[in-house]
Amino acid sequence: MPSSAQSRAASRPQVQDGDALAAIDLGSNSFHMVLAQHMLGQLRVVDRLRETVRMADGLDGKGGLSAPARQRALDCLARFGQRLRGVPRLHVRALATNTVRQLHDPQAFLGPAEAVLGYPIEVVSGREEARLIYLGVAHAQPPKPGQRRLVIDIGGGSTEFIIGSGFDPIERESLQAGCIASTRRFFPNGRLSKKKWNAALTEISAEFQQFAGLYRALGWQEALGSSGTHKSIGEICAAMKLTKGAITAEALPQVRERLLQADSIDQIDLPGLSGERRPIIAGGVLVLEAAFQALGLQKLLVSKAAMREGILYDMLGRGGADDPRDASVQALIQRYGIDETQAARVEGTVMRLFEQVADDWALEDDDARMLGWAARVHELGLAVAHSQYHVHGAYVLEHSDIAGFSRQEQQVLAALVRTHRRGVPKTAFDALPDRLLLSARRKAALLRLAVLLHRAHDGDQIPTLELAAQGDRLTLVLDRHWIDSRPLLRADLLSEKDGMPGLGIDFQPMVL
Numbered sequence: 001m002p003s004s005a006q007s008r009a010a011s012r013p014q015v016q017d018g019d020a021l022a023a024i025d026l027g028s029n030s031f032h033m034v035l036a037q038h039m040l041g042q043l044r045v046v047d048r049l050r051e052t053v054r055m056a057d058g059l060d061g062k063g064g065l066s067a068p069a070r071q072r073a074l075d076c077l078a079r080f081g082q083r084l085r086g087v088p089r090l091h092v093r094a095l096a097t098n099t100v101r102q103l104h105d106p107q108a109f110l111g112p113a114e115a116v117l118g119y120p121i122e123v124v125s126g127r128e129e130a131r132l133i134y135l136g137v138a139h140a141q142p143p144k145p146g147q148r149r150l151v152i153d154i155g156g157g158s159t160e161f162i163i164g165s166g167f168d169p170i171e172r173e174s175l176q177a178g179c180i181a182s183t184r185r186f187f188p189n190g191r192l193s194k195k196k197w198n199a200a201l202t203e204i205s206a207e208f209q210q211f212a213g214l215y216r217a218l219g220w221q222e223a224l225g226s227s228g229t230h231k232s233i234g235e236i237c238a239a240m241k242l243t244k245g246a247i248t249a250e251a252l253p254q255v256r257e258r259l260l261q262a263d264s265i266d267q268i269d270l271p272g273l274s275g276e277r278r279p280i281i282a283g284g285v286l287v288l289e290a291a292f293q294a295l296g297l298q299k300l301l302v303s304k305a306a307m308r309e310g311i312l313y314d315m316l317g318r319g320g321a322d323d324p325r326d327a328s329v330q331a332l333i334q335r336y337g338i339d340e341t342q343a344a345r346v347e348g349t350v351m352r353l354f355e356q357v358a359d360d361w362a363l364e365d366d367d368a369r370m371l372g373w374a375a376r377v378h379e380l381g382l383a384v385a386h387s388q389y390h391v392h393g394a395y396v397l398e399h400s401d402i403a404g405f406s407r408q409e410q411q412v413l414a415a416l417v418r419t420h421r422r423g424v425p426k427t428a429f430d431a432l433p434d435r436l437l438l439s440a441r442r443k444a445a446l447l448r449l450a451v452l453l454h455r456a457h458d459g460d461q462i463p464t465l466e467l468a469a470q471g472d473r474l475t476l477v478l479d480r481h482w483i484d485s486r487p488l489l490r491a492d493l494l495s496e497k498d499g500m501p502g503l504g505i506d507f508q509p510m511v512l
Contacts, residue, residue: 015316020046020087023311024080024094026113026121028056028156029180029280030228031076032308033083043312049083051076052276055099056156056180063104070109078116085118090319093311094121095406097129098157098178107433120435122406126174129307130160131324131403134169136310137226137303143167150220150295153306154229154287156180156280161211161291163218171218172401173211177204177290179229182283183265190265192282197260201290208294215295223297226306229284232277234302239272247300249292256285314404319365324404329373332402336383338376342457347375349462350450357469361442370409371443374416378451381417394418398431408433412440419444420451424502441503445474448500452492473506480511 015021015038025032035047053076058069084092100106100123114121124132133153143149143166153160157178163171186200225234225247233255237243240258242251255270259282262268268278291297317323333340350371354363381393398414405413411431419428424444432440453462464479476493483490493509500507 015091015320019091021312021315022084022087022092023308023315024092024117024119024121025306025308025311026055026073026077026094026096026100027053027307028097028099028158028178029054030156031073031080032306033080034308034312035083035087036312038316043316047083049080051079054156054180056178057184059099059102059157063102065099065103065109073109074112074116077113081116081118089119091315092119093315094119095129095132095307095311096121096123097307098126098155098176098181101125101407102157110433114433114435120433122408124406125401126158126160127172127401128403128406129158130162130172130174131169132307132310132314133160133226134162134164134172134310135167135313136305136307137224138164138167139313140305140309141224141303143222147222148218148220150215150223150297151226151303152223152230152288152291152300153226154179154284155227159287159291161215163215163220171211171215175207177207177287179280179284179287182287183280184283186286187265187282192260192262192264192268194260197256197286200286201293204287204290205294208290212294223300224303225288225300226303228277229281229288230300230302231304232273232281233285233288235272236270239270245302247288247302249298252285252289252292256289259285318404319369323369325369325373325402325409328403328405329376332377332380332397332400336377336380336396338379338382339457340376341459342379342454343376345454345459346378346447346450347372349453349465350375350446352465353446353449353467356467357442357446357474360469361439363439363442367439367443370412370416371446374413374420374443374447375450377413378417378420378447390418390421408436412436412443415440416444416447419503420447423499426502428502441505445500445503445505445507448496448503449476452489452496455489455492456486472504473508474500475508475510477510483511 017038019038020035021038022033022035031051031053033049034045036043036045053072055069055073058066094117103109106123110121134151137151148163148165151162155178157180158174159177161173162169186196233247234245236255237247237251238245242254258270259268265279265282268281273281354368354371380396381389384392394414394417397417398410402410415429429437429440463482464477466477468475496507
């Protein structure tokens with residue numbers, strides 16, 4: 001049966017016929033934006049924008065970003081924002097990838113970036129990036145039933161490897177070896193030589209060996225490469241008359257030999273190679289050759305789709321019956337042996353509380369979904385230990401790869417679980433951007449109350465449950481007879497008058 005949060009969300013579909021949708025991919029090399037219209041269950045692309053930003057070029061190795069790279073990114077996002085004017089916030093999803101993941105203080109960049117774009121920007125993990133890449137490729141080139149596919153995406157800062165069947169990924173990996181990162185790492189002065197190349201190839205191939213055996217054992221019937229690197233190398237193969245656009249085990253070494261005829265990167269002369277791609281093509285060919293060797297590839301077809309298309313199709317499911325996050329939460333429940341009956345009690349009560357204060361606290365459907373998920377997994381940490389189980393659960397939720405969730409969403413989920421009992425540390429919400437702080441603290445207050453009301457783990461109904469919000473003041477009204485028969489609960493609720501100030505909430509329990 002669907003949860004209370006799922007039922008509530010189902011009554012308000014996020015995407016309807018005729019809606020405009022936009023996906024933005026803040027890649028390490030290029031920023032992409034795709035605008036589409038949802039018609040009769042299909043997506044029709046109406047506009048595409050792409051700019052070479054090369055954010056990864058601005059990384060300093062200590063998590064800092066150079067001023068020129070930062071300004072290129074902000075200027076691009078300002079232009080994207082102008083094109084997006086009028087598109088509802090819930091119909092735009094902007095995702096940042098490897099370069100932003102590496103920043104020491106991502107919010108120092110994301111705050112100004114969101115301001116010029118006019119929409120929130122989320123950061124995704126490498127494996128979530130891989131899931132979205134696979135989704136985009138699968139929709140652009142529908143797979144044959146029962147066929148397994150290997151998809152490789154060489155970005156500016158990282159490379160994703162996915163084996164999937166149909167529209168579902170089976171295995172996902174993300175490694176720090178992109179075309180910009182590898183060019184800077186192995187050819188820092190721009191000089192090229194066969195000796196440098198072979199040493200770099202050995203090093204990258206060794207990194208790929210950590211998953212190559214599993215991938216070869218699973219096997220695949222078709223291999224595809226997405227993103228600009230594969231497109232460029234495929235065009236080079238065609239221009240050299242080695243293939244008709246595919247990349248093969250016979251063609252790739254010939255491309256590498258032609259590339260290494262140059263003594264430096266700025267002298268590279270490859271047929272079909274654009275001037276824009278020349279500064280980073282060495283790293284791209286290097287990573288691809290290592291992938292061919294590690295995985296025993298013979299042929300790689302080039303896909304026109306990438307993560308941006310995957311974001312669009314993922315938006316169709318988010319917030320509805322096919323939200324991938326629901327399946328991920330259910331997987332956590334099963335993996336950690338969470339008491340589903342107790343979780344359902346807490347979820348049902350937190351939704352009752354939510355409905356009563358949602359308007360006064362300006363909470364939205366996405367807040368309801370997050371509260372529902374938090375209620376379902378709030379006892380996850382018991383699989384580690386009872387003592388401090390809320391701390392253990394929060395750590396697992398923040399640091400796991402949870403399909404469908406961005407990093408910010410996982411951080412909100414972790415913060416709710418961390419603060420659902422005991423004291424609220426001053427640092428509990430530090431990881432969240434300012435735009436999420438107020439709603440996160442208010443959701444945490446609702447979850448604390450729901451968990452307290454069901455501390456006994458019994459199935460007794462709560463006869464009266466009235467909650468009112470006025471600013472940061474919460475007033476809870478309960479039935480006197482019911483609360484008098486539960487002295488421990490009464491003491492817990494009274495103690496919340498001291499505990500909730502940690503959330504910025506003035507809590508007042510009352511009885512009829």
